[in-house]
Every structure is written in structure tokens, then in C-alpha cells.
Amino acid sequence: MAYHVGVDVGGTFTDLFAIDDRDGRIVLEKADSTPDAVGGVIAAIRLSGIPPQEIETLIFGSTAITNALVERKLSPVAFLGTDGFTDTLEIRRLWREHLFGWKWDRPRSLVDHDLRFGIKGRIDWQGREIEPLDLAGVDVAVERMRQRGIGVVAVSLLFSFLNPTHEQQVRDRIRETSPDIQVVLSSTVNPEIKEYERASTTVIAAALAPLAEKIMSNLEAQLSSHGVPARPQIIKSNGGITSSVSARAKPLEMARSGPAGGVASALRFAREAGVPNLIAIDIGGTTADVSVITGGEANFTQQASLEWDIPLRTAMVDVRSIGAGGGSIASLDATGRLKVGPQSAGANPGPVCYGRGGTQPTVTDAAIVAGHLDPRHFLGGRMSIDADKAREALRTTIADPLGLPAERAACGILHLAATRMAQLIDEMTVQVGLDPRDYTLVGFGGGGPLFLSALVTETEAAAGIVPLYPAVWSAFGGLFADVVHDYAKSCLAKVESLDLDLLNGVCAELSDLAVADLSRDGYGLAEAELRFKLDLRYEGQSHEISVPIGAGPPFGRDSLATARARFDAAHLQMFSHQRNDPCQLVTVRLSAAVRRKLEIPAARPAAAVQDMPMAESQVWFHGYDRALSTTIVARSQLGRGSLIRGPAIIIEPQAHCIVLPGLEATIGGAGEILIRRAAA
């Protein structure tokens, strides 16, 4: 047994990344993705030459679920809600995306009115039943679902997070009368306050269920029929992994798994390289994705939007994107002012230099014109690049109107793109009381290394790192990820007078859920690390801060006091003040993690740019009115401890790392490129 394989199924390609744990040898492969998301995996394994029976671990990452959500290619579901409130799915939280202007389309409701059913019965704000459930109403709704051929129903009743009995009665009734209809309860999926967010989350979970079932069973079957002994594990939105069995049961946890692989890589790097504060920047063709790791832990978010005002509540690594990738289009507005993105040329027609019909200059074109990308080595030299065409497009649409040489305009475009990314980094750090100077940036994806230097300068970060294999770093991530399950339950109470039995009861409930999920993944509770957090706020506020509670469970007053003190400190850090007001508990959270240990000899570089002697070239940079003599060197030629002074470009098959003037690069112990401000 030897191979640990990670696969990342994208829209176009399926990337494979494998490590042989006997000698640390690394295998990279690429195959065309298939519509079922699984065919590309099998093809990539075959192409890689890895004997299927030697695959011990297989980690599956895919954008298939994320994409199905974004494109609304989901199975139709029905919705059962409290009578009088089923239109909540259409009404939503109301607010419009833009304050001004009529050029906006309000997204369509997740479930049409004719598939939303109201059921009489009410639970009040203290969890008491004030009107019994009308089961006859359930029967009527089920009959309509049958007529319409609907196989999945989302159930979300008012205050079910406090008292799930009515929802459970609905489920039991449907199981009894129509066992073929799958029922998804809000009290199971997302037992948290705010009825619209909970209903929306439940509907999304219900709509994903058939898709997850299809992908997972197909994956298991195909792997097994091709002789792969490994049971597949899946990357989740929280940066952890889980078994395909658990993934089926909780498809919602994969809703944002696309960018999570990169975060898992960054987490592993943070731990192993001893750099606990990292900002991960994944730059692809259309977006730059940023996540922040503090003290070895990724910053999380509990809510994201599928579309405008269509929320999804689940524990996710907080990955935020801006439309500033290689394909982002540079243009002048009606008054002649330069802007970059958010429009993107995508992969088709793509940048002008691809010669596929693109006419609007993109960030990639600007990098070609400025000399930051060497056409001979672009994408490993597999793609022919038309630099003249890029230059011409940039000159006529941007440079000439601005009265600048094409190269300077190109540098302006790159700088503007970099400052937009830097603004996003600021938003995720400075705005929440974190100081970017305490962080190291790690740049990956095809474009990460290109912008890393500029981002180190703009954000004043301590340093920048380009890891080995930056272009496929996301695929690599899942291999080392931990098994992580997250749970949450709303529990509204004053911290100062909190009933400890109530709190410990909720904690026990969450632990039980963790036991069930972990055992499906093949682990016992003893192997897991349980961390409880409380979402607290000052009484009267509407936003909470999540803080770890003190020792326990069972938790005592002292644990609560610790949590309260941590909350005050966090509030002070984020908002520059704290208060003496009473504190309110809103939600209890549990994260259960099993740390996976993968002992592997140091990785060895797989492929390299051959036959490329170190050279000098004339390259343009923002802030200079002439080209600078710049060192061009192949990464494979740089041994550990090498020092390269900027301006320089370090080239490897799928990425170009820019070292700006005034910065310098060294090669670290793990083969990483470390970029820092040059000592004066």
C-alpha cells in the first residue's frame, strides 16, 4: 500500500495529486472532467499510472455541488411551513442589492408558491405548543406532491429549533403514508433562530440530497469496480474531510467545498512550517479567493449567500472572492477612468493573448505586455501565446486613451488588480481587528505567485510564500486534512443566569450527533478532539462573536466566566470598546476533529522547467517609467537557501513568481519561495 491520492474535479479539468508514502515521490496528473464528476477521476488515475490497488487514501474535492447550487440545477423540492408563513421563501429578508438604479433582477424564489404548503399548528417563543399540529394538512400536501411527482420535501416550522416535535410528527406521518418521499427537517439541518435563513438552508439541503446521493454512490461504485481499495473521503466547506457515507447524509456540508481544498493546504502548511498566521490567496482565471488562518485555525463563517438574499447556514471556512483573476477585463469607463473587472473573459474566449477571439485586454494580457509572464513558459509552454495581439488590444483600448506607453498601462492594470485584492484582505483582517503585519501571505493557483509580491507590499504583510506546486495546491490540500464535523444549536439565554443543566444538555445533544457521524467515518469519540464554542453578544445586540468556552464539559460557572472574558476581549479587539452590559448566549457550537497523521518523507519536486539558464530581461513594474533589468530563473535551479534579489521572475511549469524591486526571495527548507522586503 502506498499511494495517497487527492483529486480536485473542476468544470474543465480533473487534477490529481498523489504522494507515494514509501519515498515521498509526487505524481501530478490532469484529465478532462466528465459531467458525472467521477469519470475524470478514473481517467486521471489511469493516466497517472498509479496501480489502483495501491491507493490507500482517496480524497475527493469537487465544485460539482457548488456549481449545481449556483446554476440552480437542482431537483425540484416541496416546502412545508407554518400556515401563514410559507411565502417567507419569496419575501426573504427584503433588501435590494443596490441602493440606486433599476438594473437588477430579484432572484426567483427557491420553491414556487404552488409547491409551498402551510400546515396549521404553532410552537411559541418559549418552545410551548400553543396550537396542535394539523396532520390532515400534511396528508393533503403529500397528495399534491405525489400528483406532481416530487420526491423530496423540506420542512421548516416556526420555533422548531426550540421544540422539534411538530417537525418530527410531520416526518413520521410522511414516512408512514409515503415512505418514498424524502423528508428533510430544519430542526435537524440547522436548528438555529431566524425562520427565513433556516428555511432557505433546509430547502437547499433537500435539493442537494439527490445530487449528493448520485455522485457519492457512483464514486464508490466506480472506484471499487476499478480495484481501488480506498473508501473515498470528501472535502467539506469547513476545510475538513468526511467519509462519502457521511457526505451523503449531510450534503449541505459540501456546498462550499470548492475552495476548501486550498484552505486545507494552507492549514497544514501553517502547522508544519510553524507559521500560525497565514492569509491564503488563490488566484484563478476569474476570481481571487482569500481566507485567513489565525493561530493555526481558519477563520469561519456560519452563513453565506447562494444568491442575493438566499442564505445558506452551515459552518464554512470564510473564503471571500473578488472578480480579479487572470481573465478579468480591464477597461475605461465613460469618463476615461481605468477599471479592472468584475467582468471576466473567462476561459472562453479568454484573454486576448490566447488568440481565441478575445478582444478586451485582461489581467493576463497585462502581465504578458509588462513582461511578468513569459509567453514561452506560460502554462508550461503548452499554450501558444500571441503577445503582439495582447499588446495591440491594450494599447488601443487603454494605453493610448490614457496617454501612456502600453507597458505602463499594463503595470497600472496589474497594480489596480492587486489593490483590489489587498482591499479584500484588509476587509478580512483590519476590519475585524487583525493586523496584516502579523501575517504571512501564501499565494497559489495559477495567478497567486504573480501577485504575491505586490500584495506583500500593499498589505504590509510580514512575508509571502509560494509553496511547491502552487498551481495544484488545492488538490493537495485534502490529503492532509483532518476529519472535522461542526454542529450548532440555538439556545437563547442570559449568560449570567444561565441554567447549567440546559447548557450541558445542549452540549450532550451535540456530542451525540458527533458520535454518530464519527462512527460512520470509522472513528470513536476518544480519537476526536471536541471543542465547544458559544456565540455571545451584549444584551440587545443582534450580532454575535463566537468564543471558545473554558474547560469542560460538563461546563461550570467558571467556564462561562472564561467565555465571557474572551468575548469582552474579542469585542474590544474588533470594535475598540467593551461594555459592562449583561451578555447573551445565542448559539452553542461544537467542532469535533480527528487529527490525521500522514507520515511521508519530504516531498520531491516532480517536474521542472528544463534547459533554462538564468538570464536577464527587460521588465516593467508599476511606479517606474522605464523597464528594469530583471533576473529570470527557473525554480528547479534554485536550491534551498538560494537568494534572489528583485526584480526577478522565478519560473516553473504552471506559475510565474514575481519578485518586485525592493523585495527578495529565498528558498526555504520545504522548497517554498519566501518573499520579503530586502534588508536595506
Place this chain on the structure above:
Amino acid sequence: MSTPHLDHVTQRVIGSAFQTICEEMGHTMIRTANSSLFVEGRDFSCAIVDSKAELIAAANYDPSHLSAMALTVEFVVLFFGPDNIFPGDVYLVNDPYRGGGHLPDITLIRPIFASSRLLGYAVNRAHHLDIGGMAVAGFPGTARSVFQEGLRIPPVRWFHKGEENRDIIEFITLNVRFPRDQWGDFQAQLASTQTAERRLLRLAGRYGAEAIDAAMTDVKNHAEQLTRLMIRDLPDGRYGFTEFVDDDGVTDQPRRIEVTITVAGDRMEVDFTGTSPQAEGPVNSSYGNTLSSTFNAILQLLGPDVPFNNGCFRPIEVVVPRGCLLNPAPPAPCFGGVTEVSIRVVDAIMGALAPIASNRIGAGSYGTCINFSGGGYDAERRASYGFYFFIEGGWGACAWRDGWNCTPNPTSNFNDYPVEWIESTLPLRYREVRLHTDSGGPGEWRGGVGTIRTVQLLADSVEINSLGERFVIPPFGLAGGDPGACNALMLRNGSAGEWQTIRQALHTASPSKFNGLHSGRDTWFRMMSGGGGGYGDPLVRPAARVVDDVVQGFVSREAAQADYGVIIVTNPDHSIGYDAEGTEAQRARMRNEPRDRQLARARAVERATAATAGQTLSEEARQTIETTEDRISTTAARLREKLGSESADALGAALRTPFTNARAVKFWDIDSIDRWLQRHADHDVPSEME
């Protein structure tokens, strides 16, 4: 690398940072405020204003604050004098006659200095749940003077040179009903301005104060150029429209808003001459609020890609005579000016411009906040409480799409309060929140539908207030589209009672505006927001789209037939479909029939036109205005004589005295002017100005 002039790219970088800073101010506010009004209601705005008191950027959740924010800063600078603004100062003001909108909107202003150089001001304006006065949680629908509306605060220094004057907040919070929460809200506002200060200073540290100035100039020029391009796109000419306020709350008499817009090249004049005199009840719009509303309408044409700042305002001249509904003399009450009349001003301007800008805007919208407020004592939670509901509705359709459903009106943008949140914190039980089916005006493009929200009181002796609009005259349709439905507020006693209008049940003068009514446990209130007007002939709306309206619950089967001539059927697979032949026949029959909704609106407009024909200004207001104008012109003349007209009109002078400020002379009231003269002992003025 530093260059003497600011290069294009750096200018763009700093320019976008201003907007980001304002958004960050908003983020701080949302994350730390106590009141759900700020957090969910988003009833606040954050802005950066430059050293010339001109708006540079704003993260606005509430457009009614838009241009009024800079006007408030200008008032503060004029009032204290530009030499008396110091680092570490924080000013606080709420008076509608001093650049404000209505009393609950409290503005904090923090000047920001890089060493001793004034970079600009951070401004946070936020709607507080209570400001004293005759109505719990505000909105006294029958107030007859601003004094009844609550506590008036002239510009005061909460902080002076970094020292807190705690008396100010002690004084204010003694005069409001929810001091503890509001104390937290003041802290959130303060934190928000601190955020702006830190970020602006960081920017200045990096690029230098001069670069900040240059970038501020550029963002204003940018917005101005984009605004001029938009105006140039409109055909030259004069365009008029008349809108009506249903009634003023004190009486059932409507008020007229008359607008005449002149487009000439890349300039525009918006003239409100012909508008009704100021009202007895709280439907007057302060000068600042009228400016905000006017620019709000213009920004609806411009869209979200134009950075909004003072540059947008430059090509547009606004004329608002003193003493009219839109530039009242004190003590006229102004509470509804911000939430209601502002929307009527937007509607009037949109009504005038929609025919020539049908590629940008569309038909009339539901246009109210209803503002259902109240409170009392909650025995179950052992606390006094207040609530304030403002409500979304349907927007007008336009030439390329249906109107938005259930969306906040153009003068606001908010999240609703979750049902589970309301019931957990207030003695109220929600009974339903559902679509107001058939409220959207029929058209080739359908107006958006409104919402029906029904709430049951669970406490005894609840005081309730309301200040709504568009209960009488429905929003207009365009290009042959029908009007949308009106808004309504109903009540009944118990689940079996009869639904009645407020006027029927409680004998109020107005169906939408009242104050301090007492209701008991088990009274049910129903807020029904109307829909937007339709665009184009409903009989040419493709039948499949009407079917989809039924599928989505926007149109009932009955209305599909009555309004659109589409006969809805149930398909064999139990989905919804239509009868093609029956539909064709029905549509042919309907083609020559009059359209009831259009007739009803025409009748309502006719009645309002007649009722507003002979309205005159009260003698008290007329005399006050005369005195004010006289005081301004004589003082201005005296100043000019002493200084020579040239220096008096110079830019520096514009921020020195109200008499040399083109905006101040249009709205400062006699009280502000006299206080200014006392404060600045007028013989000192000339020397100060030299």
C-alpha cells in the same frame, strides 16, 4: 517612486478606498449597535465629507440621509465657525431645521485631522428608536408642531478636543424612552466614526494629505462627469408631474407636490414651485430632506456604478420656495417628511422623467413605510418595550422587467425583523406574513406585489401610532399599464372579529396617520402594502408569463382572467396551465373595455387636485418667512458693503457666514440666524473673514 502629481492609478486606488471606509463604518455600526433598527433595519448612513463640507463617499443604507449629511456638516461649520473645529471634537445634532431630516435621526460628526490639517469629517446619521415627544417609538401621526415630535438638539459638542462632555448624553438619554439601548447605539455611532478616523489617517500616512485631497477632488469630478453624461442622454425640454400626499394626519386634506424639470444639455433644474404650502400635520419635508430626496431620484436614474458624492449634485439646481411643504418654516412638524414625503418627491421626479428615461426607470411604487409604532409595559418580560415596523412592498414595472416584489421603498433599504426574533423579544404574535396577491398593477410587465403582515397584541394597554401614505391615491402605471394597489392598515378584535380600517374602528381623521391610540390584548393589526404600477398593456402580456405569476402566487386565477384575460386551467399532470382559445376570446372581449384600476386612480387624482386648489400659507408662517428673508438680505447687504461683494462670495466665505453661503440662505430659519449673529457678534465678522 513618489511623484509630484498623483498618477491616474493611485488616484483610482485612493478613490475606491473612501467608499470602503464608509462601508467599514457601517460594518462597525451593524456589529455593535443595540437596536434592531440599526442592525436589521439598516436605518443609518455613514459618510466621509471633505474639508469644504462636500460629500465624498457614503455607505448609505438610508438614502434620505444622502445630501442632508453634508448639509449638517456645513451647518455645524458655519454655526461654530471654521476656526473653532478641533481635533478630537465630536458634534451631535438632530434638528430638521439645522440640516437634519426628522428628530430621531441623530447625526454624529467627527472632524479628522492629519497633524493640524483638516482632512475631512466622518459622519454617522442614525434613526434612534425613540426621541421623546408624544409618541412611543416615534411617528406621532397627528403632531402639529416639531415640539410635539420630540427633543430638538442643535449642534452640540459631545466631545471637545478629545474630552467627553458626558452631560450631553445624560441629558439626551433622560429625554428618550429606551435609554439603555440607545446608550449602546450612541456608542456604536461613535465607534463607527472612530473607524473612519483610523482608516483615513492610515491612508493619509501612506499617500500624504495632499494626495488625499487630490483624490477627493477626482472622485467628485468623476461623479459629476458621469451625472452630466446621463443628463445629456435625456432629451432637452421641460417635464412636469404632480404627486399628492393623501392627507396631513391632522385633517383629511391632501397636499400637492408639483415639480417642473428642465433638462438643458448636461444640466438640469428641478423646480418645486407650485407645491402646496406647509402642512399642519407631520408631512413637511425639511430643506435637507427635500435635497436628499431629489438626488435619490436622480441616482435611481444613474444606477449603482456611479460613485455618489457632491459631484452628482453639481449639474442639478434645485428650487424649493420657503413656506412650501418641501421647505417649511418652524415649528412645522416634519416626522413623516423623511419616510413618506421623501418618497412622494422621488415619485414626482420619476413621474416627470419616466416617459423620457424609460430605459432607466419605470412606473410608480407602493411608496410608504407605514411606520406602525408603539409600545407599553410587558408584564411577562417585566420591561417596557417599543416597536417600530416599516414595511416593504411592490415596485413599479419598467420597460424590460416586472416590478420587484416585497422590496423596501427607494428611500430606505432594510432587512425585516425575523418573526422568531419579534416574538422572542416583544409581546406580539405574528399571525401571517404573506404575499399581497393581485396588488401589482397589471401590465405587459407586471408591477411588483406587496406583503400582508398580521400581528396580534399580547399585552394590555398598548399605545400605537402610525404615519403612512398612499392609502388613497394608488401608484401610477406607465405606457398603458394599470396602477398598483394602495396600502392599508386594518384591525380587528380577536380571531373572529371583523376587519375594519383604522378610520372605521377608531374614528381618526386619516386612514394612515394617528397617534397614541390605546389597544388591548388580542387586537389584531394587519399591515397591507400595495404593489407597483404596471408597464404596458396587460392584454399583451404573454399568457405563459401570467401562468407563471399564478404558479408563483403573484396573481390569483380570478385576476388572471379579470386583469389579463388569461383563463387558467389545471393540466393533466396537475401543474397550472391556460386555455389558449378561451384566453384569446376573453382578451378580444376586454380590448375595448375601460380599465377599472385606471379609472379609480383618475378619480382619486381629480378629487385631490380639487382639494388642493385653494390652499394658502398660514399667517404665522408667512410672517416668519418674511422676517427671515429680510434679516438675511439686510445682513448680507451689510456684509457686502463692508467687504466688497467679491470677497464675500469667495469660497472661504461660503463656510464663514450663512449669509455668504448659497444653500444656507435658502433654508436657515430665523432662530438659527439670530443665534449665529449673537454668537459671532456681527462686528467681528468682517475681521474674521479677512
